[in-house]
Amino acid sequence: MRQAGRSLPEYRQVRGQTTMLQACLDPDLAAEITCQPVRRHGVDAAIFFSDIVVPLALAGVEVTIEPGVGPVFARPVRTVADVAALTHTGPPDDEALAPVAAGVREAVARLAGTPLIGFAGAPFTLAAYLAQGRASRDHLAARRLMHTDPAAWAALMEYTAAVSAAFLVAQIRAGAVAVQLFDSWVGSLREADYRAHVLPASAKVLAAAKAEGVPTIHFGTGTGELLAALHDAGADVVGVDHRVGLDVAVQRLGGTTPVQGNIDPALLAAPWPVLEAHVRDVVDRGRAAPGHVVNLGHGVPPDTDPDVLTRLVRLVHSL
Numbered sequence: 001m002r003q004a005g006r007s008l009p010e011y012r013q014v015r016g017q018t019t020m021l022q023a024c025l026d027p028d029l030a031a032e033i034t035c036q037p038v039r040r041h042g043v044d045a046a047i048f049f050s051d052i053v054v055p056l057a058l059a060g061v062e063v064t065i066e067p068g069v070g071p072v073f074a075r076p077v078r079t080v081a082d083v084a085a086l087t088h089t090g091p092p093d094d095e096a097l098a099p100v101a102a103g104v105r106e107a108v109a110r111l112a113g114t115p116l117i118g119f120a121g122a123p124f125t126l127a128a129y130l131a132q133g134r135a136s137r138d139h140l141a142a143r144r145l146m147h148t149d150p151a152a153w154a155a156l157m158e159y160t161a162a163v164s165a166a167f168l169v170a171q172i173r174a175g176a177v178a179v180q181l182f183d184s185w186v187g188s189l190r191e192a193d194y195r196a197h198v199l200p201a202s203a204k205v206l207a208a209a210k211a212e213g214v215p216t217i218h219f220g221t222g223t224g225e226l227l228a229a230l231h232d233a234g235a236d237v238v239g240v241d242h243r244v245g246l247d248v249a250v251q252r253l254g255g256t257t258p259v260q261g262n263i264d265p266a267l268l269a270a271p272w273p274v275l276e277a278h279v280r281d282v283v284d285r286g287r288a289a290p291g292h293v294v295n296l297g298h299g300v301p302p303d304t305d306p307d308v309l310t311r312l313v314r315l316v317h318s319l
């Protein structure tokens with residue numbers, strides 16, 4: 001999950017003073033950071049080190065990633081004219097995506113057989129950052145645009161879907177063997193709005209990845225009410241955050257969908273017996289699914305003790 005690396009001293013060491021975007025676009029550094037959690041924790045797969053705004057930056061959109069804040073855009077997208085100004089250059093082409101492809105190829109080589117998961121931000125989550133201009137709690141700017149100017153919204157979703165698909169396809173062609181589409185903030189929508197104004201764009205992205213022949217995972221936070229809709233967008237696996245038990249999630253998904261999740265990041269700081277009981281409970285509930293990828297319900301808090309993560313991986317393997 002996002003920021004797993006931040007808890008590692010070896011990550012902070014190799015990053016040094018390099019900005020987040022510079023690190024993402026340096027193939028050697030991105031490959032090294034991708035491999036670090038695998039070497040240290042012995043996890044079964046790596047997630048490519050990058051960020052959801054990288055393909056927007058490569059498309060020429062003015063964005064920075066501020067420490068402790070996240071993505072910040074120079075020009076928030078609020079009107080049909082803003083959308084037109086944003087989209088006229090189109091999604092990043094192969095040449096623009098070359099540093100990403102090179103980073104993936106290098107990571108795959110160094111991982112020596114450990115599978116690499118690629119990822120992208122889903123159209124709504126990218127649109128939420130673009131409309132607000134930065135991180136927000138309830139994504140009001142995006143949700144407003146959806147209803148005040150449906151034509152601008154549709155054009156924005158078409159653009160973010162193309163950006164997201166281009167980022168995934170570049171990673172798959174460079175060697176990622178599965179991809180995760182993060183719709184981190186989609187839990188802010190009611191289901192009817194999701195189905196009418198968002199799902200078709202996410203479905204296009206998932207279909208583009210499927211056409212490349214790899215399995216897809218789809219995840220958002222606060223999506224207990226949207227799990228079936230997220231699956232209807234076309235993902236093979238649905239990621240679940242910490243708020244819903246996996247047995248309940250499996251039921252909501254009809255019993256036939258593999259799930260991913262959902263250890264509560266807050267419990268990484270709890271005394272080991274408390275965390276251990278929670279992990280055992282997550283694994284037990286996950287047995288209701290036809291398949292279960294164990295991970296956290298959201299990102300690793302940066303002040304997490306890395307040794308706790310290593311111990312957690314050992315426990316899951318023993319189960």
Ligand code: 1CP
Pocket residue numbers: 001002003004005006020047048049050051052053065067068069070071119121125134135136182184298299
């Ligand atoms: O663990 C890893 O390093 C994996 C690579 C990774 C991934 C999968 C990063 C590195 N970012 C992401 C995806 C990402 N980025 C998501 C989707 C997953 C999720 O929900 O967590 C989102 C929403 C972002 C946006 C973002 N980038 C934020 C969140 C802001 C908000 O709205 O709360 C932040 C803080 C970033 C910066 C970032 N991305 C990644 C790292 C290691 C960091 C921290 C910056 C740094 O180390 O300087």
